[in-house]
Structures are given as C-alpha cells and as structure tokens.
Amino acid sequence: MTKQEILDLSFVDARHKLIEIAAFLDRVERAKGEADFRLEAFRSALVELRGTESGMAKRVLLVFSDPTSEPIPAATTKTACGAWPGNKNSLP
Amino acid sequence: MAGQQKLSPVNDMRFIEPHAHMVSRVTDDYRDMAAAGCAAICEPAFWAGFDRSSAQGFYDYFAQITEYEPKRAAKFGMAHFCWLCINPKESENVQLAQEVLAIIPQFLDRPTVLGLGEIGLNKNSRNELKVLEMHIDLAAKHDLLILAHTPHLEDKRKGTQLTIEALKNDRRIKPERVIIDHVEEHTIGMVLDGGFWAGMTLYPGTKCTSSRAVDMIETHGTERLWMNSACDWGDSVPLAIPYTALEMRKRGHSAGIIDRMIYQNPRDFLSQCPKFKLPEFRF
Numbered sequence: 001m002t003k004q005e006i007l008d009l010s011f012v013d014a015r016h017k018l019i020e021i022a023a024f025l026d027r028v029e030r031a032k033g034e035a036d037f038r039l040e041a042f043r044s045a046l047v048e049l050r051g052t053e054s055g056m057a058k059r060v061l062l063v064f065s066d067p068t069s070e071p072i073p074a075a076t077t078k079t080a081c082g083a084w085p086g087n088k089n090s091l092p
Numbered sequence: 093m094a095g096q097q098k099l100s101p102v103n104d105m106r107f108i109e110p111h112a113h114m115v116s117r118v119t120d121d122y123r124d125m126a127a128a129g130c131a132a133i134c135e136p137a138f139w140a141g142f143d144r145s146s147a148q149g150f151y152d153y154f155a156q157i158t159e160y161e162p163k164r165a166a167k168f169g170m171a172h173f174c175w176l177c178i179n180p181k182e183s184e185n186v187q188l189a190q191e192v193l194a195i196i197p198q199f200l201d202r203p204t205v206l207g208l209g210e211i212g213l214n215k216n217s218r219n220e221l222k223v224l225e226m227h228i229d230l231a232a233k234h235d236l237l238i239l240a241h242t243p244h245l246e247d248k249r250k251g252t253q254l255t256i257e258a259l260k261n262d263r264r265i266k267p268e269r270v271i272i273d274h275v276e277e278h279t280i281g282m283v284l285d286g287g288f289w290a291g292m293t294l295y296p297g298t299k300c301t302s303s304r305a306v307d308m309i310e311t312h313g314t315e316r317l318w319m320n321s322a323c324d325w326g327d328s329v330p331l332a333i334p335y336t337a338l339e340m341r342k343r344g345h346s347a348g349i350i351d352r353m354i355y356q357n358p359r360d361f362l363s364q365c366p367k368f369k370l371p372e373f374r375f
C-alpha cells in the first residue's frame with residue numbers, strides 16, 4: 001500500500017486513538033492525589049513516538065517491559081499492571 | 093476476471109482456530125465460528141479464573157476438553173483438539189503441579205490430544221520456571237508438540253526470553269515442534285530467530301489487534317506464523333481470525349496469503365501430530 005492509501009484507511013481511526021490518549025492525560029492531571037510509576041512509563045513511551053524512525057511499536061513495548069533477566073523469587077500476584085515498577089516493587 | 097483469485101469471505105474462507113478456550117464459550121460461538129468457515133478448534137488447557145483445589149479438578153477438566161468439547165464442536169461440523177498442562181498461573185504451587193503432571197500421561201493417548209499447552213510462565217518466578225522445565229521434560233519423553241504461553245504486558249519480554257532459554261536448554265526439543273504464543277512486536281523476532289513457530293493473539297486490550305497482526309505479517313513474513321483469538325471468559329472475540337482476514341483484504345493481501353495465514357500455517361504445524369485430521373465437510 002502507498003502512504004496515501006494507509007492514510008485513507010487508518011488516519012481517522014489513529015486520530016481518534018491519539019485524542020483518547022490526550023483526554024486520558026488530561027483526566028489524570030485533573031484528578032487529585034499522586035500518580036505512580038505507570039504514568040511515568042506512559043510519558044516515557046510517548047517520547048518514542050517522536051521522529052520518523054520505524055519500530056515505534058516495539059520501542060514503546062520495551063519501555064513498559066521488565067528489562068531484567070533473572071526469575072523473581074516467587075509470584076505474589078497473578079496479574080500484570082502494564083508497566084514495570086522497577087525498584088518500586090508494586091502498585092500502591 | 094481471468095487470472096484473478098476469487099476467494100470470497102462468504103463462500104470460500106476457511107480457517108483454523110488454533111487457540112480457543114471453548115469451555116468458557118456458549119454454543120452460539122461454535123455456530124458462528126462454523127458459519128464463518130472454521131474447520132477446527134484447538135483448546136489449550138488454561139486457568140479457570142480461580143485456582144483449582146486439587147489435581148482431581150484438573151482430571152475433570154481434562155475429561156471435559158477431551159470428551160465433551162469435541163462433541164459440541166462436532167454438532168457444527170468442526171473438529172476439536174486440545175492441549176494438556178497445568179497453566180502457569182497455577183504453577184507457583186510445585187507440589188500441585190507435580191500431581192497434575194502425574195495424571196497427564198493417562199490422557200495422552202486420547203484421539204484429540206495434540207501435546208502439552210499452554211505451558212510457560214506468568215510472573216517469571218523460579219517455581220513457574222521449574223514447572224515449565226517439568227513440562228518440557230514430559231513433552232520430550234513422549235515426543236509431544238508444545239504450545240507455550242508467554243506472560244502478559246510488562247512481563248512478556250523477559251518471560252519470552254526465559255521460555256526460549258528453557259526450551260533451548262533441553263536438546264531433545266525441536267524448535268519446529270514448538271509454537272510460542274502471544275508474540276508482539278518486541279518478542280516476535282526472538283521467537284522466529286530461535287527457529288520456533290510464533291502465535292499472534294488477537295485479544296482486545298492486553299495483546300494484539302488485527303491491524304498490528306497484519307503489520308507483523310508485513311514486516312516478518314508468513315513463515316512459521318499463525319493467528320488465534322484465545323477467546324475465553326474475558327473480553328475476547330471468537331471471530332477475531334476472520335475479522336483479521338478482512339483487515340488483510342482491506343490492505344490488499346491476496347486470497348492466497350490470507351489462506352496461508354489462517355488455514356495452511358496452523359494446519360502445517362498441527363499436522364506434525366498425526367492425530368490432527370481436518371473434517372471432510374466443507375461449505
């Protein structure tokens with residue numbers, strides 16, 4: 001497909017999703033209390049969208065990923081929260 | 093028109109659903125999948141949404157997916173196959189895992205059992221890894237196909253790497269007989285580079301969308317790659333594969349490439365198990 005064809009097919013949908021992200025960030029800013037490592041990771045991921053170098057989806061996924069390589073001592077939960085807490089351990 | 097392929101989604105589309113948890117789905121889903129062109133469904137053993145209290149609970153579950161679900165599928169002309177294991181979410185309890193692994197061999201000769209799955213990791217813990225290695229050993233001893241789950245979200249990259257290492261550490265395992273599932277853009281390369289098959293899971297929110305799956309087909313090719321819905325008791329879509337076929341059509345992919353991705357590739361991998369036979373009936 002040409003760039004023009006991809007824009008014709010997907011631009012409105014991608015625009016919609018981008019505005020949803022902007023509205024989500026507005027909502028977080030409006031809210032009371034403190035954010036946590038997830039918002040920090042989210043903002044780091046947004047940086048990856050700058051520029052035109054391909055592989056953005058992969059780089060965004062890696063921003064959210066646990067970069068370590070050793071198994072953890074024990075699973076204390078079954079769920080994933082979407083961003084690696086690092087040394088912060090877990091959600092508040 | 094001469095020379096033009098004429099596979100239409102209504103009349104000719106055929107697909108295999110290689111990963112669906114039909115115990116969680118209603119009969120209407122079987123009907124809709126059959127009407128959309130599904131020839132066969134494969135059901136990996138998974139977590140029930142709660143921890144089972146004993147190995148006997150797994151025995152009953154294995155009976156359900158080897159006896160009852162094939163009958164539900166057969167009512168709509170589809171074959172139903174399954175994979176057995178204790179799911180990674182219940183693998184922190186090594187003693188329970190050992191008890192479940194001990195009962196699996198008595199099911200392996202059943203006519204619709206394809207291999208072990210979905211084995212793997214969830215939170216990448218030491219016990220999960222130990223249980224994964226126990227499953228790999230059982231698969232090697234019985235020369236079984238393997239379907240490996242990979243963890244969710246932030247745990248996926250590390251879990252995929254650990255899973256690949258565990259599989260590579262057992263020299264009896266042939267990568268071409270292993271499908272590593274739930275790949276995304278940051279893990280598909282390491283899976284394919286390792287010689288394994290890769291599964292893209294079309295699951296809302298936490299895994300892969302149709303458009304991203306087609307992106308990965310366009311960037312990584314069609315070799316050793318399949319798609320599945322992994323539909324279960326969560327927010328999921330039993331017709332995710334035909335919907336992705338429509339996305340491929342919109343993006344100009346030929347009927348032959350679509351058929352390769354949604355029918356021929358899963359057939360080729362699964363046919364490594366001699367028990368995998370597709371029904372004769374076609375629309």
